Every structure is written in structure tokens, then in C-alpha cells.
Amino acid sequence: MSYDLAVVGLGYVGLPLLKEAAAAGLRVIGVDIDANRVDMLNSGKSYIDDISKDDLGEMLDAGFRATTDPASFAESAVIIVCVPTPLSDDHGPDLSAVRSAAHMVAACLTPGTLVVLESTTYPGTTEEVVRPILEKSGLTAGRDFSLAYSPERIDPGNGQFGLRNTPKVVGGLTESCRDQAATFYGKLVSRVVPTSGLREAEMAKLLENTYRNVNIALVNEMAIFCEELGIDLWETIEAAATKPFGFHKFLPGPGVGGHCIPVDPSYLSHTVRKLGYTFRLAETADEINGRMPKYVASRLQRALNRERKSVNGARVMLLGVTYKPDIADDRETPALPLARELLSLGAELCFADPYVRNWTVDGVSITPVEAPLYAVHDCDAVVLLQPHSAFDLAAIARRSRLVLDTSGRMGRYDNVERL
Numbered sequence: 001m002s003y004d005l006a007v008v009g010l011g012y013v014g015l016p017l018l019k020e021a022a023a024a025g026l027r028v029i030g031v032d033i034d035a036n037r038v039d040m041l042n043s044g045k046s047y048i049d050d051i052s053k054d055d056l057g058e059m060l061d062a063g064f065r066a067t068t069d070p071a072s073f074a075e076s077a078v079i080i081v082c083v084p085t086p087l088s089d090d091h092g093p094d095l096s097a098v099r100s101a102a103h104m105v106a107a108c109l110t111p112g113t114l115v116v117l118e119s120t121t122y123p124g125t126t127e128e129v130v131r132p133i134l135e136k137s138g139l140t141a142g143r144d145f146s147l148a149y150s151p152e153r154i155d156p157g158n159g160q161f162g163l164r165n166t167p168k169v170v171g172g173l174t175e176s177c178r179d180q181a182a183t184f185y186g187k188l189v190s191r192v193v194p195t196s197g198l199r200e201a202e203m204a205k206l207l208e209n210t211y212r213n214v215n216i217a218l219v220n221e222m223a224i225f226c227e228e229l230g231i232d233l234w235e236t237i238e239a240a241a242t243k244p245f246g247f248h249k250f251l252p253g254p255g256v257g258g259h260c261i262p263v264d265p266s267y268l269s270h271t272v273r274k275l276g277y278t279f280r281l282a283e284t285a286d287e288i289n290g291r292m293p294k295y296v297a298s299r300l301q302r303a304l305n306r307e308r309k310s311v312n313g314a315r316v317m318l319l320g321v322t323y324k325p326d327i328a329d330d331r332e333t334p335a336l337p338l339a340r341e342l343l344s345l346g347a348e349l350c351f352a353d354p355y356v357r358n359w360t361v362d363g364v365s366i367t368p369v370e371a372p373l374y375a376v377h378d379c380d381a382v383v384l385l386q387p388h389s390a391f392d393l394a395a396i397a398r399r400s401r402l403v404l405d406t407s408g409r410m411g412r413y414d415n416v417e418r419l
Contacts, residue, residue: 005080011083319386400416
């Protein structure tokens, strides 16, 4: 084999995986259908927050190359699929990228290859969707090639936990498939956690993020009634967090974003609905988190009213429009539905974000602000969504007329209202 590893999908999951494999001395290649991405990587330009220019340079020096040609699969001992699994228009699973990648792999599959799916999906996908496509190659899973599932656990922007020091859950079609996948991942990560089957590994990822979604919904709903009760929820949470057991701190916010938390519970609900049930807790959490942008807009509206101003015609700056602090990723960002709501109320929007140059909402271009510290004085209100470290929050608070802080990071000022 020419390659120890081929990765399909060169995004926030695939590239860190290739980085660790190259660092471990493996011969690696990346495949993506986006020719622009491939050209950028081969020229040493990274578009992923967690992969720096230096990281990519080291990968290229170690022999990494990106390509749009799936022929390399035939020369690869291990093939890992890391393609997106978003929601469809009807809020159901969209496995079109997984199916497409599986067809690409099947066309070049050779005996003895290990194929692993890492894309988040519902239980049964690897065996019921991916396996039949791969077996169109004429090879049989579990006999002629190995098939496994290992959920990605990448947290963009997390400086403490990365691929190597985060345990890797691995499930296989057979024990032999699982053991082969566990042996491979053991070269890249500090700990491998085997499961008895594929579905347990698939379910683990959905449980992790449904847990987060439900607990975020809990504090988001509490934020709504604590404001009416005159209770400082942020102080309440910090007080509760002093308990050394039985409590894990979650914070309220303007909504949930990214690829995982807004998506994974819907994949799990899809599975449960096929059994004739409804996953009421997860669906209620989705509903609560989904209405937070509108609630933030209403809080801003009330805050402006107290200043004898209307949202209609007010100049409002959104600070941080990505889905989390200090990354450039804006997938499922709650800033989008919030902006949509404020525009419908007649607000004049601008935004400041060191990671986003241009931002549009339903085709409307929102005015970018390069120096928010000096521009906030000309705004009627500022909404802090993501507290990027590039923002001087204390100075912004002092210079602003009115701030609605959805992150709890601004500090206590007379003109700052926390969610």
C-alpha cells in the first residue's frame, strides 16, 4: 500500500486526524470534492482554526497531499470518512454526503482495507446505509474488508483537549473489525474505548451532545423566568457550581450553534420516531434553545424601551457572530436568527467579529465594523454574543450606551444587562 491512511472530507474533523497521523509517521492522503480546498492545502494555506500554517507545513513536509481523485483509496490500508451530516430541510438526517463518499470508496475498495465512518449519524447507519454501498464492490464486510464506526469528538478552538488526549470510542461490525480499528487508532490517541457493536458507538456521540443540549436548555429556560423573578442566574449558577459532586455547570446563551449540538439530538429523535415514540425531552430542549434568539431580541427591545427608544430605527451592533468564541466557524450560529428577528423589527444592524469579514442575513449584507471599541459610542445598543479574546470587553462596556450581554463575560456595569 502507498498510504497508511486516506481521509475523505478535509474539514474540521478530517484535517486534525491527518495531522496526528502524519505526526505519528504514517503515510497519509486527503480526499475532498472541493478543488479549492485541495489547492489551498497543497499550497500550504489552512482554512481550519485548529490547523495553523505551521501545522500544515509540517504535514506537507511529512508527505501529506490533498486530492480530488478517489483512486488513492485503492492504495490505502485505512480509509476514514469524515464528511458532514447536516439536517435536511424537514429537520431530518441528511446522509447525502455519507452515501456519496461510500460510493467513492466502493469504486476503489480492495481486500484487507479497514473502512471507518466518523461522521455523526443515527444508530444503524454504518451497517444499514454504508455497508450495502461498500459491498457493491463485490467484497463482503467483515470478511474481505473491515468496517467500523468511531464518532468524532473534535471541539474547535479547544486548547486543552484535542484528538490525541481525547479517548476514542470504537465499534466494529465484528470483533475483528473493532480490534483492527482499535489498533489503528491506538497509534494516534492516548486511549481507545471499544464498544460491543457499531450501534453503541454511534449512539455514544448522540448521547454526549443530547446531554449538552438538554442541560443548556435547562439554564436557558431558567434565564427567562429568573429575569422576571429578579434573580441573577449567573450568580446562582456559580454558587451551585461550588458543589464538588452531582453538578456540572452549564451557562445560558443566545442559542446553540455549531455542527453538533443543534444537529445530533435531531438524529436521535429521528431514530426514536422510527420506533413510534417521540423523544420528548430532546425535542423540548430543541424548542427552548431554538427560541432563545427571539427571546434575546425581546430583551433588547425592553432594554431600549426603558431608555425611551424603539428597536425600529435603532443602530444595533452584534459583537461576535460565529457560533463560539475565538473560532471562525459560523455553522448554525444563533447570531443569524437573532439578526433576522432584529431586522424584522426595523433595527439598523452592524457587526464586529475578527474572524468574519463579510456577513449576510437572507441576502442582506450586514455592515462590518473593524474597530468596535470606537464605533460602539455611535450605536444605540450592543449585543455581546461571543466574547472573542480580541474584544476589550471592559473598554467596550465603558464606551457603550447600552449592552445586552448574552455571555455573562462583560462584568458588572450600570449600562450592561446580562441575559
